[in-house]
Amino acid sequence: MHRDSEFDPQDFLPYLLNQAAETLSLEFQRHYRGQYGMLRTEWRVLFHLGCYGEMTAKDICVRARLHKTKVSRAVAALQTRRFLTRRELERDRRHAVLQLTALGQKVFADLSRAAHAFDLKARAAMTPDEAEILHRCLIRIAGFETAQRTG
Amino acid sequence: MHRDSEFDPQDFLPYLLNQAAETLSLEFQRHYRGQYGMLRTEWRVLFHLGCYGEMTAKDICVRARLHKTKVSRAVAALQTRRFLTRRELERDRRHAVLQLTALGQKVFADLSRAAHAFDLKARAAMTPDEAEILHRCLIRIAGFETAQRTG
DNA sequence: GCTTGTTAGTTACATTCACAACCAATAGTT
DNA sequence: AACTATTGGTTGTGAATGTAACTAACAAGC
Numbered sequence: 001m002h003r004d005s006e007f008d009p010q011d012f013l014p015y016l017l018n019q020a021a022e023t024l025s026l027e028f029q030r031h032y033r034g035q036y037g038m039l040r041t042e043w044r045v046l047f048h049l050g051c052y053g054e055m056t057a058k059d060i061c062v063r064a065r066l067h068k069t070k071v072s073r074a075v076a077a078l079q080t081r082r083f084l085t086r087r088e089l090e091r092d093r094r095h096a097v098l099q100l101t102a103l104g105q106k107v108f109a110d111l112s113r114a115a116h117a118f119d120l121k122a123r124a125a126m127t128p129d130e131a132e133i134l135h136r137c138l139i140r141i142a143g144f145e146t147a148q149r150t151g
Numbered sequence: 152m153h154r155d156s157e158f159d160p161q162d163f164l165p166y167l168l169n170q171a172a173e174t175l176s177l178e179f180q181r182h183y184r185g186q187y188g189m190l191r192t193e194w195r196v197l198f199h200l201g202c203y204g205e206m207t208a209k210d211i212c213v214r215a216r217l218h219k220t221k222v223s224r225a226v227a228a229l230q231t232r233r234f235l236t237r238r239e240l241e242r243d244r245r246h247a248v249l250q251l252t253a254l255g256q257k258v259f260a261d262l263s264r265a266a267h268a269f270d271l272k273a274r275a276a277m278t279p280d281e282a283e284i285l286h287r288c289l290i291r292i293a294g295f296e297t298a299q300r301t302g
Numbered sequence: 303g304c305t306t307g308t309t310a311g312t313t314a315c316a317t318t319c320a321c322a323a324c325c326a327a328t329a330g331t332t
Numbered sequence: 333a334a335c336t337a338t339t340g341g342t343t344g345t346g347a348a349t350g351t352a353a354c355t356a357a358c359a360a361g362c
Contacts, residue, residue, distance in 0.1 A: 009198055009215070010295055012266050013273045014179050016286070017172035019216065019293040024165040039318080047160055058340060064160070065170065067320075072342060094327050094340045115163050122164045125291055130284050135167070137277055137285045142170040144161055190348080209310060218350075223312060245310045245357050308359075318349070329338075 017141075024122060031114045036107060041066060041074040043111065046083060046100070050108030054099040083107060168292075175273060182265045187258060192217060192225040194262065197234060197251070201259030205250040234258060 009015045025040070032043040044064050049055065052063070057071050064071075075098060078084045083104035086096040100108060123131045139145065160166050176191070183194040195215050200206065203214070208222050215222075226249060229235045234255035237247040251259060274282045290296065 007202075007263070007267055007270075009195075009202060010290065011270070011286075012198075013270050014172065014175040015195070015198075016289045016293065016295075017168065017175060019295070020289040021165065021168035021172040022216075023293050024168060028165050041318095044160075044166070047163075047166075051158075051160060056340080061340095065173075068341065069320075069343085070318095072340095073318095076342090092328070092340090096341080112158070116158055119158075119162070119164050122292070126288055130288055133281050133284045134288045135162075137281055138167045138171040139161065140276055141273070142167065142174050144167075144170070192348090207310080212310095219311065220313090220350075221348095223310095224348090227312090243310090243358070247311080303362100305362080306360085308357100310357085311355085313354070314352090316349100316351090318347105320345100320347080322343105322345090324343070325341085327339085327341105329336100331336080332334085 028115070028118055031118075032111055035110075039074065039077070041070045042077055045071060045074045046078060046104065046108055046111070047115075049084060049098060049100050050105065050112060054097050056095050056097055058095075060098070078104070179266070179269055182269075183262055186261075190225065190228070192221045193228055196222060196225045197229060197255065197259055197262070198266075200235060200249060200251050201256065201263060205248050207246050207248055209246075211249070229255070 029040070032038040032040075038046070044066065045060055048060050048064050052059075055063075057068065057075055060066065060071050061068050066074075075084065075086070079086065082101055084098050084100050086098055089095045089097060126134065180191070183189040183191075183197075189197070195217065196211055199211050199215050203210075206214075208219065208226055211217065211222050212219050217225075226235065226237070230237065233252055235249050235251050237249055240246045240248060277285065
């Protein structure tokens with residue numbers, strides 16, 4: 001029935017990673033999408049602003065590895081919802097520093113809590129050793145090694 | 152400068168998984184996209200047909216966890232490129248069994264080889280133990296545990 | 303036969319995305 | 333000052349996606 005199996009899709013790392021990522025992402029979606037009607041990119045931008053404090057759109061592009069158009073649109077959406085404000089710099093009016101409003105911070109706090117709980121639940125399916133190795137491998141694959149942490 | 156760090160995006164499993172998956176997927180894209188102008192979904196459909204032999208669109212939906220509309224469109228695209236043929240069943244004309252053409256099989260063989268090499272290269276960045284644990288964890292997260300293997 | 307329900311697959315439409323072109327502000331060169 | 337390059341960010345357009353509505357084939361009950 002089937003060809004000599006060169007190898008199984010499940011053994012192909014990009015495929016397996018995508019399935020795993022999709023599974024968790026779809027599950028967590030219900031928090032930011034269901035509760036706040038946010039898109040994935042918007043949640044990411046909010047998440048980064050909440051975690052790292054105020055920064056420019058460009059900073060978010062680099063940190064979150066998002067294309068500037070996606071960030072631009074996500075920021076616009078978050079702004080109309082009063083989740084963040086933009087403040088232009090006088091020394092260089094091309095930059096606009098983004099900052100969560102009180103409302104945005106409340107939403108971030110809520111989602112951050114949910115995210116943390118979600119993370120713990122996910123890790124509960126493995127031993128601490130496994131969780132640590134998984135984390136290490138993913139960091140390496142994503143290329144987060146030395147970069148990112150320094151900001 | 153930044154808020155009390157509840158936790159870092161890099162510690163949030165869905166995010167980290169997505170970044171890792173995106174990194175590898177984008178890298179491998181150049182094979183099926185660069186060489187054959189295929190889309191991700193098309194590559195997946197081809198991959199599944201090549202690995203498991205002829206099957207219906209529905210089967211692919213279940214195995215590859217793709218929505219039927221995506222499969223429908225991918226199949227149409229692969230068909231116009233003469234990568235596969237569809238054969239209706241007389242006993243139930245709703246079903247159409249899909250099957251790679253000789254050309255499709257050649258493309259599959261090529262991409263399959265590339266995929267295997269890619270996979271080896273990716274795993275070379277870890278120890279065998281790490282690779283095995285990573286695989287195990289991802290299978291578990293993706294929910295491939297008992298399902299999928301049985302066909 | 304005729305209705306109702308289910309399943310395999312396609313089509314239509316509205317949203318989202320990728321990519322390129324664009325604009326405005328700054329920096330560098332002459 | 334004028335000319336070009338670069339950078340931060342936005343906008344416009346076609347391609348890709350998600351969701352729902354749809355068609356066609358079968359199945360079951362009457």
